[in-house]
Amino acid sequence: MSHDTLMNNYFNPNSVYTEKDFRCRFRMRRHVFKRLLHDVQHVNPYFQQKLDRAGRPGLSPHHKVTIALRMLAYASPADAMHDTYGISKSTRLDNLVEFCHTVVQLYKEEYLREPNQADMDWLICKAEDRGFSGMIWSLGCMHWQWKNCPT
Known part of the structure; x- marks a missing residue:
């Protein structure tokens, strides 16, 4: 349900929030988010959606990237987002670590250099x-x- 809400609010055609709202909340333009999402999904299988042990779809790639970006952009502690996303603190921390390692791997030559x-x-x-x-x-x-x- 939270995936559907996220998609309806920000990513679907005729989404609830405008491009300006998106940029304010995500601290980047939507096309930059989509490029980042695409890149991390293709480099790290962690960011691909899988089935959980009960056979239900796990976290979507959009969720994983959004959670990591929100933690970074707003300096949110891992336990502050439980009510919004319903994901355990340890999962959010693992997600953040995976995201950071993947971003460094992807972009260090182009952006993370002297x-x-x-x-x-x-x-x-x-x-x-x-x-x-x-x-x-x-x-x-x-x-x-x-x-x-x-x-």
């Missing part, structure tokens, strides 16, 4: 276009005057 000169040049250009010259050298941007800063 930036090269081309990356730095691109970042500097983007920052300067947005009025943040010198941003790379001052990652905190502490020299920038923030008009809405409360202090």
Whole structure:
């Protein structure tokens, strides 16, 4: 039942929540989530749906990825999501570990590495276009005057 709710809320055509809602709740665009889901399913069999010991379908791949992302995006403790997903704390922790290992395996060469000169040049250009010259050298941007800063 929770899989159907998740699908109706976020993934089915005419879903309850808009793309903007999705991005707010998942901290990424829907197409990025779908790419991530596709990639982890093809690399790690853990993210494929299986039957449980009673012969019922286990957690869906959408559920597994959603749970891991929610824990990471909101710094949710494992025992805080029992009411929402009805999954034990140990299963959620195992799921998170599998997800993190899979993401590192998949993307470490492309995204989880030291930036090269081309990356730095691109970042500097983007920052300067947005009025943040010198941003790379001052990652905190502490020299920038923030008009809405409360202090």
